[in-house]
Each structure stands twice: as C-alpha cells, then as structure tokens.
Amino acid sequence: MSDRWFGKAVREPGHPLAHGYPGIREPREKRGLVYHSAEGNLATMRRIILAPGPPSWTFSNPKVGRLIQHHERGTNVWANGSVAANLPFDACESEGVAGEPLTESQTQNLIDLARWYVKEEGWPGFKRLQQAWEHNEMVRFGAPPTACPSDRIPWNAIIPALEEAPMPQPTVEQILKVLELVNKWAEALRFDEPLDEKDRAAIHWLTKPS
C-alpha cells in the first residue's frame, strides 16, 4: 500500500470527524486535485480544520514554509462544494486572499504536491480539467458557483513543471563503472602509466562538457 502522508509536508491532523460520507469507503482512489484560495490566513485555516464540521481539506499551503497535511491522501474531505466533487478529488487550500499572488514557495509546494499525487495515484499526468482543477470548475459536479481560487493558481508555472521528464537516475552498475574508471585514472596518473584506448575513451566521455 502506498504512502498516504506526503513526506515533504508537515502533519497536522484535522478534526477526526470532519470528513467522509456514511457507507462510502475511504481512503479511496482520487482522479484529481482541486486547488483553492483559503481567503484567510493560516491561523484562521487552522481553527477551521480543527472544527468538527465542514469545510475540511487535505492540504494547507502556507505563504511561508512546507505544506501542511491534515488528512490522508484519498480521504473524502469537504471542500469542493458537492458530494460528487468531494469524492473524486482531494483539496489543497493556499493561504491568502483574492488579488494576492502565491509566493514562490507556495507555487513550488503545489508543483511538489502534484508530482506526489501523479506518482502515488498513478495518474497519466497532471493536465488541466483532467487531474488539475480549480474550485470554480466543480460546478459541473454540482458545486455552487464560486470565484475560488480567484485566478491565484499560476498554472503557467505548474503545468510545464509537471511535464518535465524526471532526471534519469543512474543504476548501481553505472555508478560502480564510473568509480572503477576514476580509480584506474587515478592509478594511471600516480604511476604515470598510459591508459588503454578503451578506458581513455570512457574517461573522455565521462569528462566531456555536456
């Protein structure tokens, strides 16, 4: 079973009763993530998330610092405006109000969060109106109209970041091969011995500017 708590987030559980619907299993698979504007500061958000009633959400995104996770990924939180919007989507509230752009760290947090969801939920990507949603777009799932998140989400930074291929990770064999070559190279330098052609070519390839 995959991890339902994001390693890059601080854990501050919300009220244990403020989520879910009778007879509906949770946590459940989610098909997307809804980004919100909290329209308030972190102190207000913390007060609401500790109350037994709605609204509740999965993550708070403070202006400064790490994401705060309140419920397990896949919990049926009450933020997206309707049951049909709360069941398939998790929710992240960014601190601040309409007219305030997200801080650089808030934008990075939303990128990191989306990456984690793509990996853990096995989504094919993070595309607008597929996995990447705004609260006001939940009207199609029966939610009342809202301005939230009031154009505060910098999709033009988030979506391209999610499209970048992850850096390829070297295999253990590749790392050992490099260490072996570096060792040979050091020995050759120490004893002033020529390297054979194959090793010379390999070292040239390793040290060439990319």
Ligand SMILES: [Zn+2]
């Ligand atoms: Zn909202």
